[in-house]
Every structure is written in structure tokens, then in C-alpha cells.
Amino acid sequence: MAILEVLKFPDSRLRLKGAPVLSVNAEMKQLAEDMLETMYSFKGIGLAAIQVNRQVRLLVTDTRPREGGRYKPEEQTELERAVVQPLVLFNPEIIKKEGKTTYDEGCLSVPTYYETVDRFDYVEVKALDIDGKEILIKTDGLLAICIQHEIDHLDGKLFIDRLSPIKSARIKSKIKKHGYPDPSHPESEEDLDEAEADEEREEHRL
Numbered sequence: 001m002a003i004l005e006v007l008k009f010p011d012s013r014l015r016l017k018g019a020p021v022l023s024v025n026a027e028m029k030q031l032a033e034d035m036l037e038t039m040y041s042f043k044g045i046g047l048a049a050i051q052v053n054r055q056v057r058l059l060v061t062d063t064r065p066r067e068g069g070r071y072k073p074e075e076q077t078e079l080e081r082a083v084v085q086p087l088v089l090f091n092p093e094i095i096k097k098e099g100k101t102t103y104d105e106g107c108l109s110v111p112t113y114y115e116t117v118d119r120f121d122y123v124e125v126k127a128l129d130i131d132g133k134e135i136l137i138k139t140d141g142l143l144a145i146c147i148q149h150e151i152d153h154l155d156g157k158l159f160i161d162r163l164s165p166i167k168s169a170r171i172k173s174k175i176k177k178h179g180y181p182d183p184s185h186p187e188s189e190e191d192l193d194e195a196e197a198d199e200e201r202e203e204h205r206l
């Protein structure tokens with residue numbers, strides 16, 4: 001087990017696309033285990049292989065409510081609760097999508113930034129599990145949003161690409177100019193506010 005480095009925007013490697021996994025072998029299983037450990041260590045709820053500089057179509061999730069977290073057990077939908085998590089999905093593919101929803105998304109690769117993103121409300125996802133067996137996930141709720149966010153990563157896409165052009169450009173140039181606020185060394189009042197807000201939401205990075 002190992003905690004992997006998570007690439008941060010504007011690292012150009014986040015723009016690479018994942019290649020299909022031809023065989024769920026020992027190396028791929030190890031990568032999935034390391035990604036889960038990495039995701040938990042940064043209090044994320046999802047992680048895609050592209051974020052840890054591995055260009056394969058693999059994502060992991062665990063959107064279950066956690067002790068003291070913002071996401072409460074009563075907010076979980078029935079469909080989401082029926083999915084056994086953590087999930088390890090190789091070659092995930094959305095084969096059905098319905099309805100619309102929005103969510104205040106964050107990302108381990110864009111820390112401290114949260115923006116409302118449009119997503120499908122319900123998805124059916126075909127994938128291979130950790131044993132290389134074909135599975136079909138049917139879900140809505142936070143898990144459906146998380147899976148869509150992670151599949152975007154596998155296509156080199158970030159949630160900040162899905163905002164209005166003006167908002168997207170503003171956030172990207174702000175990060176390129178100032179980097180990310182350091183919660184332990186806030187330099188301005190604004191940084192302090194952002195760090196505090198981030199503390200509350202840090203379990204919600206995808």
C-alpha cells in the first residue's frame with residue numbers, strides 16, 4: 001500500500017486520457033488499492049488514475065457518509081445505499097443517463113475551490129470490478145455525480161472546465177497566478193475564510 005502523489009491543476013498531465021485496461025492483473029489491483037488509500041488519506045470521495053499520473057481507465061469511489069462529515073446518512077438515496085462501496089471501476093462507461101441535477105463540486109486536483117456543476121441525476125455504468133468481472137451500477141445521488149466527475153478525469157476533463165466560460169477562465173487564471181491557499185499559513189483574510197470553508201467541505205473532494 002502506498003499514498004500516491006495527486007497532480008494539481010494546471011499540471012498538463014491532468015489533460016491526458018486514460019487507456020482501456022486490457023487485463024485486471026496484479027499490477028492494476030495494486031494500483032486500485034493504492035488509489036483507495038490515497039483517496040482516504042486526503043479525505044476524498046473519489047479518485048481517478050489520471051490524477052495520480054497513471055494513464056489508465058480506472059476510478060475508485062467511496063461516497064458513504066463519514067463520521068462528522070457533511071453528507072448525512074439520511075441524504076443517501078436508496079439506489080446509492082444499495083451499491084457496495086468502496087467501488088473500484090475499470091473501463092467505466094455510462095450506458096444510460098437521465099434527468100438533471102447540480103452539485104457544489106470540489107476536487108483533490110483543484111483543492112479549496114468549489115463550484116456548482118450540472119450533472120445527470122441518474123446513471124447506469126458498465127465496468128469491470130477488482131476481480132475483472134463485468135458489473136452494472138445503477139445509481140443516483142452523490143455516487144452518480146462522483147462517477148461522472150471521475151470519468152471526466154479519465155477523459156482529461158476537470159470540473160472547472162464545465163463552468164460558464166467566464167467563470168472557468170476566472171478560476172483558472174486565479175490559480176495560475178496565485179496557486180492554492182495554504183491553510184496553515186494564510187496570507188490574507190480571504191485565504192483564511194477560504195481555508196475555513198474548505199475545512200468544512202474537505203470530505204467532499206472528488
Ligand SMILES: [Zn+2]
Binds near residue numbers: 107
Ligand atoms: Zn476530481
